[in-house]
Amino acid sequence: MSFVSNSTGSFFNRSLAQMADLRAGIERARTQIATGNKIERGSDDPAAAAQLRNVARRERLASVEGDNTARLGQDISSASQEV
Known part of the structure; x- marks a missing residue:
């Protein structure tokens, strides 16, 4: 059972990390749209x-x-x- 729970936990951790990356990308896109600037940082x-x-x-x-x-x-x- 611990193998399944570790595997499931890893899956959820990867999923959370991917969702955080997607949210960061969405926030970057929103900022670019709001400011009209594609380049935010050097x-x-x-x-x-x-x-x-x-x-x-x-x-x-x-x-x-x-x-x-x-x-x-x-x-x-x-x-x-x-x-």
Whole structure:
């Protein structure tokens, strides 16, 4: 009898693990549908995550460059008024 109960217990444990995996997959799909993003974490697609980080870095650098250009324009303007 213990062989049957161990076998049955193993079956139920595997079934529970499979159901937990399926639930996690469903939750991931729901999150993707709700957010409209297929990639939730960098580990979902490392290459795409790296590209997104590069784009974000370039945007930050462009913003800083734009701020620096504006300051330079103000400095030139005030220097020309002093002359």
